[in-house]
Amino acid sequence: MKTLNFTFYRPTQLLFGENNIERLPTLIQKEQKILLLYGGGSIKKNGIYDRTKQALTGYHVVEFGGIEANPHYETCMNAVAIVKQEHIDLILAVGGGSVMDAAKFIGLASKLPDTADPWQSAVLESGQCQDAVPIAVIPTLAATGSEMNAGFVISNIGLQEKRAGGNSLVIPKFAIMEPSATLSCDARQTSNGIADAYVHVLEQYLTQDQGETLQSYWAEGVLKTILAVAPRLMANLQDVDARGIFMHAATMALNGMISMGVSSDWATHMIGHELTILYGIDHGRSLTIVMPNLWRVRREAKLGRLAQYGRNVLGLTGTDSEVADQAITATQVFFQSIKMPITLSEAGISSDAIDRISQKVADRGDSFGEDGKVDSSMIKEILTLSK
Ligand code: NZQ
Numbered sequence: 001m002k003t004l005n006f007t008f009y010r011p012t013q014l015l016f017g018e019n020n021i022e023r024l025p026t027l028i029q030k031e032q033k034i035l036l037l038y039g040g041g042s043i044k045k046n047g048i049y050d051r052t053k054q055a056l057t058g059y060h061v062v063e064f065g066g067i068e069a070n071p072h073y074e075t076c077m078n079a080v081a082i083v084k085q086e087h088i089d090l091i092l093a094v095g096g097g098s099v100m101d102a103a104k105f106i107g108l109a110s111k112l113p114d115t116a117d118p119w120q121s122a123v124l125e126s127g128q129c130q131d132a133v134p135i136a137v138i139p140t141l142a143a144t145g146s147e148m149n150a151g152f153v154i155s156n157i158g159l160q161e162k163r164a165g166g167n168s169l170v171i172p173k174f175a176i177m178e179p180s181a182t183l184s185c186d187a188r189q190t191s192n193g194i195a196d197a198y199v200h201v202l203e204q205y206l207t208q209d210q211g212e213t214l215q216s217y218w219a220e221g222v223l224k225t226i227l228a229v230a231p232r233l234m235a236n237l238q239d240v241d242a243r244g245i246f247m248h249a250a251t252m253a254l255n256g257m258i259s260m261g262v263s264s265d266w267a268t269h270m271i272g273h274e275l276t277i278l279y280g281i282d283h284g285r286s287l288t289i290v291m292p293n294l295w296r297v298r299r300e301a302k303l304g305r306l307a308q309y310g311r312n313v314l315g316l317t318g319t320d321s322e323v324a325d326q327a328i329t330a331t332q333v334f335f336q337s338i339k340m341p342i343t344l345s346e347a348g349i350s351s352d353a354i355d356r357i358s359q360k361v362a363d364r365g366d367s368f369g370e371d372g373k374v375d376s377s378m379i380k381e382i383l384t385l386s387k
């Protein structure tokens with residue numbers, strides 16, 4: 001057990017609950033120039049766009065739509081040009097994690113000198129950035145926790161790379177969290193979000209033996225909340241109370257609270273990102289295929305944690321070994337209950353993905369996981385089990 005040692009900084013003002021969009025004028029100075037950033041148009045169908053524009057009456061607002069799911073570097077760079085040209089003071093992202101992530105990258109890249117390579121400087125080495133255009137968000141899909149963290153994931157289509165960046169300068173200044181804004185998410189988007197948030201917690205909880213720390217109990221609480229609310233949500237997508245409970249849990253799942261001072265895994269995500277960039281699979285669906293089989297391959301290293309998860313979250317009983325195996329199976333059953341794939345073939349991905357991804361990781365010399373041991377050969381084992 002290592003002693004606690006961490007820095008926690010999350011300066012996001014959360015305005016949680018209905019009718020908060022109308023409070024925008026209390027959060028933004030009149031003279032600020034705003035870039036209103038959004039995706040493919042869902043906000044124009046569900047009324048969020050109209051309410052946001054109405055609230056920003058009298059402000060200088062420049063709009064940029066078309067941010068893709070799994071945001072493209074190339075599209076974001078078009079927005080960077082506008083932010084520079086219009087001397088934007090605040091980027092207001094209205095949408096899901098892809099739009100919020102794009103805003104963060106754009107905020108960093110817009111402050112780079114023209115001589116810099118934005119992919120290198122504002123993604124791969126984003127932690128070094130010293131300046132950013134401030135970000136604020138109105139999330140419309142509960143999943144990523146991007147509304148209250150420093151992270152973002154950008155896909156470079158030209159390079160066929162989907163990579164994560166992060167910098168505390170782009171932690172959203174405020175997040176207007178209206179559960180009703182997520183009511184228009186369909187079953188697929190909703191289950192993607194449930195899976196993503198659930199796996200976020202497990203990436204930070206199911207690592208070295210953290211023992212019975214406060215972080216563990218917080219994490220177990222978020223996991224139990226998601227397990228309890230998921231069936232309600234999948235049974236009635238219009239259950240705004242359930243939407244709110246899940247939206248809150250998804251934010252707390254990845255705002256840094258449960259990872260204070262403890263190790264994190266993230267190998268499932270790193271492998272999942274390769275599945276998404278190479279095969280176009282939704283982020284959440286890549287995770288439900290990989291995580292249970294990563295646990296099977298890493299069973300010995302994670303046995304104690306798997307048993308703790310099985311007992312404290314899933315209510316399983318038996319020896320550590322029995323509970324660990326039951327916990328893996330029970331997690332797959334949960335993913336199937338929200339209509340998520342647990343194999344590559346279910347997601348329409350052929351087994352050539354196994355060599356393709358493990359070779360790509362080998363070529364980059366990468367290895368992942370809390371102990372850096374998830375290398376290309378282990379990835380091959382994990383994906384072979386996932387066929
Ligand atoms: O583009 P629009 O028209 O808005 O449609 C979106 C998109 O097609 C739609 N949608 C969003 N809100 C909606 C809605 N449709 C109807 N009603 C609404 N209220 O849903 C589709 C998917 O949206 P997207 O933003 O891509 O989903 P999500 O929020 O799951 O974000 C996924 C992205 O987040 C990254 C992923 O890699 C992926 O690129 N992640 C970000 C993280 C972070 N910043 O901490 C961590 C995560 O692990 C994740 O990697």
Ligand code: ZN
Nearest residue numbers: 196200269283
């Ligand atoms: Zn995720």
